[in-house]
Amino acid sequence: MSGSSPDSAGNSVDPDIQAHAPRAERPAGPARTAAQAPPAVYEPLLTLQAASVSFGTTRALQDVNLRLLRGERLALVGANGSGKTTLLRLLHGLQAADRVTDRRHGAAQNAATPSAAQPAAERPRTEHLLQPENRPPISAMVFQRPFLLHLSVRWNVLLGLWLQGVPAAQRDARCQQALQRVGLGTLAHRPARALSGGQQQRLALARAWALQPDILFLDEPTASLDPSAKQEVESLVREFADDGVTVVMSTHNLGQAKRLATRVAYLAGGRLVADRPVDEFFDSPDLPVEARQFLKGELPWLT
Numbered sequence: 001m002s003g004s005s006p007d008s009a010g011n012s013v014d015p016d017i018q019a020h021a022p023r024a025e026r027p028a029g030p031a032r033t034a035a036q037a038p039p040a041v042y043e044p045l046l047t048l049q050a051a052s053v054s055f056g057t058t059r060a061l062q063d064v065n066l067r068l069l070r071g072e073r074l075a076l077v078g079a080n081g082s083g084k085t086t087l088l089r090l091l092h093g094l095q096a097a098d099r100v101t102d103r104r105h106g107a108a109q110n111a112a113t114p115s116a117a118q119p120a121a122e123r124p125r126t127e128h129l130l131q132p133e134n135r136p137p138i139s140a141m142v143f144q145r146p147f148l149l150h151l152s153v154r155w156n157v158l159l160g161l162w163l164q165g166v167p168a169a170q171r172d173a174r175c176q177q178a179l180q181r182v183g184l185g186t187l188a189h190r191p192a193r194a195l196s197g198g199q200q201q202r203l204a205l206a207r208a209w210a211l212q213p214d215i216l217f218l219d220e221p222t223a224s225l226d227p228s229a230k231q232e233v234e235s236l237v238r239e240f241a242d243d244g245v246t247v248v249m250s251t252h253n254l255g256q257a258k259r260l261a262t263r264v265a266y267l268a269g270g271r272l273v274a275d276r277p278v279d280e281f282f283d284s285p286d287l288p289v290e291a292r293q294f295l296k297g298e299l300p301w302l303t
């Protein structure tokens, strides 16, 4: 963690809880504007303590500690297979952890390994810091290849709002606003899968933004885009961050990490081995050796 971070109150995140946060409690009305956005106050939003994730004998994540502060833009970097996507999925609630240390109210306890037989209520869990409105943070995720339904652009956004529990009377306005925000207002009735790669990624961002998330998770959001589409998506991410959305993104593009992130975390073999403010990460003489090799493009292939 960054040395400049304040001490956490011990709040931590349970992906199971997070995935089922009471969306309908979100205040009604149009999406936030910069003027209405919460101030980018650096306070802990999520805390992950000693989280591990295994797939059979593969340890995708090992004892990861991460504290995410409100208003941060965290870039996850690391070689292929280092655990970036798994960490994003864990934080977003799509992936369960093997073991999480629960530090609710500051009392640390080691939780047992969850099993499918265990009811959700008994599984190890950690919790979020509640939002000022006394609700868990809302998160949205944009994947490397956007998952779009065989429907119009508009319906892809509307269905996301319906799933979120947004009242019917608000869905149209929020959908339109989100599509206009990403420059797809005039393509609302086009089949989503007929859009170009860059437009599809913008649609995925609109769908996420329409949910008015507190945290936006992005998995290599510009990996397959040409330079101009890449720039468009980067500007949108920056705009969302300016609106007060906390951003966690994985990227192989170090320039992008420099341009967008306030903090960079480096993963190697499922471990979070460096976590620094962005300037320190790129200029620090005392980075762990793997991270230095990665920055120089000299990491050996691992099998």
Ligand SMILES: Nc1ncnc2c1ncn2[C@@H]1O[C@H](COP(=O)(O)OP(=O)(O)OP(=O)(O)O)[C@@H](O)[C@H]1O
Pocket: 055, 058, 059, 060, 078, 079, 080, 081, 082, 083, 084, 085, 086, 087
């Ligand atoms: N569903 C899965 N089943 C089995 N193994 C998996 C699964 N998902 C990830 N893994 C393994 O977990 C490890 C971490 O994978 P992950 O996708 O998180 O890495 P990554 O850093 O996102 O890689 P990349 O840069 O290639 O996207 C890898 O060894 C991968 O093979």
Ligand SMILES: [Mg+2]
Pocket: 084, 085, 086, 219, 250
């Ligand atoms: Mg990945």
